[in-house]
Amino acid sequence: MSNKHTETRLQECYENRKKNVIPPPNLQEAILANAKQTKPSIWKWVSWQYAMGIFVAVIIFGWNRNDAPLQTNEQYSVVATYNTDHTTTYYHDVTFLSADQNDVKNIKENAHYQQYLAAIESLKDKRKLPGIVKSIDNEIVIQVCDVGVFQLSREMVNHLLHAPSHSQMVAGKAVYLMADENGFITAIENRDSLQQCPS
Amino acid sequence: MNITIGLKNWLNIAESNENLMLKYADSGELKYIKEIVKRLEKDLYHYLFSQVGPELASDVCQMAWEKVIKNRRSFSDTGTVKSWLFKIARSALIDELRKQQRWQVEEFDESNINDHSTPSKAQFDVMNEIEQQQRFDAAFNELPFLQREAFILQQEGFRLREIAQITHCEMETVKSRLRYAKQTLTTLIGETREGE
Numbered sequence: 001m002s003n004k005h006t007e008t009r010l011q012e013c014y015e016n017r018k019k020n021v022i023p024p025p026n027l028q029e030a031i032l033a034n035a036k037q038t039k040p041s042i043w044k045w046v047s048w049q050y051a052m053g054i055f056v057a058v059i060i061f062g063w064n065r066n067d068a069p070l071q072t073n074e075q076y077s078v079v080a081t082y083n084t085d086h087t088t089t090y091y092h093d094v095t096f097l098s099a100d101q102n103d104v105k106n107i108k109e110n111a112h113y114q115q116y117l118a119a120i121e122s123l124k125d126k127r128k129l130p131g132i133v134k135s136i137d138n139e140i141v142i143q144v145c146d147v148g149v150f151q152l153s154r155e156m157v158n159h160l161l162h163a164p165s166h167s168q169m170v171a172g173k174a175v176y177l178m179a180d181e182n183g184f185i186t187a188i189e190n191r192d193s194l195q196q197c198p199s
Numbered sequence: 200m201n202i203t204i205g206l207k208n209w210l211n212i213a214e215s216n217e218n219l220m221l222k223y224a225d226s227g228e229l230k231y232i233k234e235i236v237k238r239l240e241k242d243l244y245h246y247l248f249s250q251v252g253p254e255l256a257s258d259v260c261q262m263a264w265e266k267v268i269k270n271r272r273s274f275s276d277t278g279t280v281k282s283w284l285f286k287i288a289r290s291a292l293i294d295e296l297r298k299q300q301r302w303q304v305e306e307f308d309e310s311n312i313n314d315h316s317t318p319s320k321a322q323f324d325v326m327n328e329i330e331q332q333q334r335f336d337a338a339f340n341e342l343p344f345l346q347r348e349a350f351i352l353q354q355e356g357f358r359l360r361e362i363a364q365i366t367h368c369e370m371e372t373v374k375s376r377l378r379y380a381k382q383t384l385t386t387l388i389g390e391t392r393e394g395e
Contacts, residue, residue, distance in 0.1 A: 006381075006385050009331075009388070010335075010354075010381065010384055010385065010388075011354060013331065013332055013335035013336075013339075013384075013388065014335075014339075014350075014351075014354045015354075016332055017332070017335065017336055017339065018241075018245050021241075021244065021245045021248050021249070022241075023240055023241060023244040023257075023260070024253075024257055027240065027244065027257055027260060027261070028236055028237070028240055030261055031236050031240070031260075031261060031264040031265075031268075032229065032232070032233055032236065034261070034264065034265050034268055035229055035232045035233075035236075035264075035268050036229060038227075038268050038269060
């Protein structure tokens with residue numbers, strides 16, 4: 001028999017064998033489930049904003065009084081959610097909003113806001129949140145010890161860095177996030193880097 | 200340009216895996232990776248299944264796709280998605296076998312060829328296709344890991360150079376592995392090559 005015939009016969013046998021090997025029915029589902037969880041950073045924001053529209057409950061509004069270093073009357077949002085690594089993440093000041101007393105009332109009644117307050121309550125001093133500066137997807141974030149990741153908007157970071165007691169936001173730096181009575185960040189201060197997360 | 204796209208749609212010409220992957224890397228849209236998975240899942244699973252059986256094949260398959268999804272931006276259109284996927288899967292497979300202390304391969308084992316009973320000329324004549332298939336399956340399963348791998352990859356349409364890249368070896372080595380694999384298979388299924 002010719003080489004060509006042999007090659008064809010081997011190919012046929014291989015194809016016949018392959019036909020009988022069927023992937024488990026849930027395999028494709030499992031692969032795609034993984035793909036659904038993994039999205040590029042831009043999509044993370046788009047879908048996050050989309051989700052924000054759907055799940056209004058995760059949006060909490062806050063405002064800063066005149067005594068706060070932010071020196072602003074605008075309210076800003078704090079959104080409690082998860083990042084792509086499934087770490088609890090609190091997005092601060094994603095959008096500035098106009099001051100409205102009704103919103104203030106809504107914030108305090110919001111379950112997610114209570115959850116956020118409960119999270120920082122676990123710290124010794126909820127006005128002084130110890131954390132480590134990190135950079136994730138080109139965003140500056142602060143891993144607050146035992147609470148989760150705090151992502152501050154660029155505007156907010158810039159604002160805080162212009163405050164008199166600012167700290168340089170360099171990855172790996174130990175800092176304190178200073179919060180007001182409503183849990184909103186008012187300043188970033190230096191912290192002893194030897195003590196990464198106080199026990 | 201629009202005419203080309205229109206014609207493609209009209210003729211329903213399937214978009215290449217490479218274009219789909221580039222679009223997926225760019226947009227992260229699920230529909231692109233879904234189509235790639237649909238096209239290549241069976242080929243990859245069969246390769247892994249043939250090398251390590253169903254259980255580990257399923258796990259490694261998932262690991263490989265996870266890596267593809269995670270590293271989608273590092274895909275370069277200079278190669279095919281299929282060879283990239285197989286390369287990733289092979290590395291994951293060998294890592295897993297090493298973890299389980301099951302990674303033990305011999306490059307060539309010519310003695311294998313003569314260990315099996317070769318059908319006589321009379322047997323060839325009466326051997327029907329079903330019997331031949333059964334002999335093929337048995338011989339295929341008994342091929343050494345690297346020879347079976349080279350054979351599978353060639354049947355999956357990879358060129359010698361691609362097989363060499365996927366398996367991290369020289370093209371000459373790939374040729375030898377293929378020669379031994381085919382020699383074993385053809386002998387055991389009762390086919391003979393001219394001049395042999």
